[in-house]
Amino acid sequence: MPAALTLYYDPVIDYHHRRGPESGLGSAVYLAPQRYEIGRTLFTAAARKLGWYDAGRVREPPGNPRGTVVGLWLAREYDDGAVYARLRRHAETHHEPRWDRERGEFTWGYRLSEEHPRGQLNAASAAAEAAAPRAWWRIFNEPNLGKFAEPTLVGVDFPRVALRQAWWDRAAQQLAVAVAPLAGATPAATTVFRVTGLGEPGRWSIVATTGHQRATCRAVDGELAVTVPLEPASYLIRSSRRPS
Amino acid sequence: MTDHIPGYPALSERSVGWLRYLWRKATTPDSWNRDGGPHPHWDNRSDPPMLSWHRFDLVDSSYAMALMSDTTPAWREIYARILDELVGRHTGYWAAKDWLEQIGPDPDRERYPEKWYQTLIPPHLRGQYDVPGWTANGVAPYGIQMDPVGATGNLFFKGFFLLLLGLCRYVSGDEKWNRPFEIVRDGSNTFTWTHSGIAEFLAAQWHERPAGCHCENTKIWPY
Numbered sequence: 032m033p034a035a036l037t038l039y040y041d042p043v044i045d046y047h048h049r050r051g052p053e054s055g056l057g058s059a060v061y062l063a064p065q066r067y068e069i070g071r072t073l074f075t076a077a078a079r080k081l082g083w084y085d086a087g088r089v090r091e092p093p094g095n096p097r098g099t100v101v102g103l104w105l106a107r108e109y110d111d112g113a114v115y116a117r118l119r120r121h122a123e124t125h126h127e128p129r130w131d132r133e134r135g136e137f138t139w140g141y142r143l144s145e146e147h148p149r150g151q152l153n154a155a156s157a158a159a160e161a162a163a164p165r166a167w168w169r170i171f172n173e174p175n176l177g178k179f180a181e182p183t184l185v186g187v188d189f190p191r192v193a194l195r196q197a198w199w200d201r202a203a204q205q206l207a208v209a210v211a212p213l214a215g216a217t218p219a220a221t222t223v224f225r226v227t228g229l230g231e232p233g234r235w236s237i238v239a240t241t242g243h244q245r246a247t248c249r250a251v252d253g254e255l256a257v258t259v260p261l262e263p264a265s266y267l268i269r270s271s272r273r274p275s
Numbered sequence: 276m277t278d279h280i281p282g283y284p285a286l287s288e289r290s291v292g293w294l295r296y297l298w299r300k301a302t303t304p305d306s307w308n309r310d311g312g313p314h315p316h317w318d319n320r321s322d323p324p325m326l327s328w329h330r331f332d333l334v335d336s337s338y339a340m341a342l343m344s345d346t347t348p349a350w351r352e353i354y355a356r357i358l359d360e361l362v363g364r365h366t367g368y369w370a371a372k373d374w375l376e377q378i379g380p381d382p383d384r385e386r387y388p389e390k391w392y393q394t395l396i397p398p399h400l401r402g403q404y405d406v407p408g409w410t411a412n413g414v415a416p417y418g419i420q421m422d423p424v425g426a427t428g429n430l431f432f433k434g435f436f437l438l439l440l441g442l443c444r445y446v447s448g449d450e451k452w453n454r455p456f457e458i459v460r461d462g463s464n465t466f467t468w469t470h471s472g473i474a475e476f477l478a479a480q481w482h483e484r485p486a487g488c489h490c491e492n493t494k495i496w497p498y
Contacts, residue, residue: 036497037497038395038407038496039407039490039494039495039496040486040487040494040495040496041397041493041494041495042486042489042493042495043416043493044397044400044493046397048395048397050394057498058497058498061498095321095322097321097322128289130292131296134295134296134299135291135292135295136292136293136295136296136299137288137289137291137292137293137295137296138292138293138296146315147315147316148296148316149318149320149321150300150316150317150318150321150332150335150336151318151321151322151326151331151332151335152318152321153293153296154332154335154336154338154339155335155338157290157293157297157336157338157339158335158338158339158342160287160289160290160293160339161286161287161290161339161342161343161346162342163284163342163346166342166345167338167342169345170341170342170345170442170445174445175345175348178348178349178351179448181348181349182349183349183350183351184349184350184352185350185352186352187350187352187353189295189298189352189353190294190295190298190299193286193291193294193295193353194347194350195279195285195286195287195288195291195347196279196280196283196284196285196286196347197347197348197349197350198283198284198347198348198349199348199349200283206349207280207283208349209278209279209280209285211288211291240278240280241278241279241280263278264278265278265279265280267280
């Protein structure tokens with residue numbers, strides 16, 4: 032494990048400005064996609080130096096949780112459950128997660144008492160929230176480029192409606208969709224979106240896996256127009272020619 | 276708890292909520308041209324002196340967009356629009372404001388906060404050395420270089436910009452930013468680049484410099 036790291040090198044004066052291993056967290060984010068295990072080494076060294084494997088309070092500079100939120104993201108990327116759980120508990124208490132229910136917006140305030148959510152910190156917290164083991168590495172090493180030729184959902188009435196799930200199951204030849212309308216939406220109301228890339232849209236149907244089966248779909252101009260109620264629910268969009 | 280189908284990736288409710296916030300943030304009009312100014316919700320306050328620049332909020336905000344897009348790959352239109360907005364702002368004057376305005380040595384070398392001297396400045400050069408974050412455009416041996424991409428240094432502008440461009444292309448599939456576009460757009464300080472052009476330029480710079488490319492004159496970072 033590194034005891035010290037070069038924060039920056041000045042070639043004009045041939046000078047390495049060195050800091051402790053905790054300074055490697057930022058580099059680990061960018062190394063993870065390129066040299067995964069070196070990134071893990073930097074993350075682990077920082078975690079040990081910062082005491083994230085120990086009992087006791089998570090140390091964090093007042094008003095500056097950047098190291099913690101980046102650590103949270105990396106713990107998820109490297110599937111370090113112990114560190115993730117510890118930093119997550121700390122974040123829940125100290126990073127002021129909050130909802131604007133009218134807008135359906137979620138941000139972190141970090142107890143900074145500022146008018147606008149602090150952008151760079153929220154960005155890292157959001158990455159941690161969306162992270163999964165090796166997910167960041169996969170973007171750069173196993174990019175999902177097939178998605179551009181596969182069924183795609185468009186025309187979603189965002190932000191009134193969002194999709195928590197939108198996954199084309201290549202093996203089962205079905206589209207998994209989970210609809211997340213803004214809280215307070217009227218279930219009697221409906222929303223429409225379209226699915227492109229289905230080939231023969233007239234051969235597709237929609238089945239509710241949760242909620243009530245009030246969803247309908249029809250072929251329109253080579254696409255599938257889907258109408259669903261404005262309520263949290265999930266659906267499978269399937270072809271009548273699915274593989275057996 | 277919103278319903279979803281087990282066995283398939285799903286965004287958390289918080290991720291959806293943050294997406295709604297970032298959508299509002301990214302689609303709220305503002306001007307990053309010289310005579311404009313970023314909306315106050317873009318972060319230029321975090322971690323001075325190195326990161327207290329609006330462009331880092333643009334780049335950092337792109338990471339969750341790519342991660343979320345991989346969770347819902349069959350629904351990308353919102354992430355694509357947000358990323359396009361982030362890239363568009365990064366082409367403006369204010370994204371390169373530090374490079375364009377921090378000319379020569381820092382006149383405040385002897386008036387930094389004590390913490391900077393203790394953590395960022397070579398101890399033997401106290402009062403004689405530019406703090407990281409001061410770009411020092413124009414100092415020897417580089418001279419004045421107003422193109423923030425074409426400069427010898429300024430990697431922390433063009434390197435992260437290239438990452439942002441790449442994530443935008445990965446999520447959207449749109450080749451828009453691989454057609455010529457202008458950056459800075461300040462009279463004679465208007466420079467034309469493409470996504471591929473920036474990548475090729477950076478690759479050439481890296482080949483020429485085994486020790487790495489520098490960000491501020493004269494500092495090379497391990498990023």
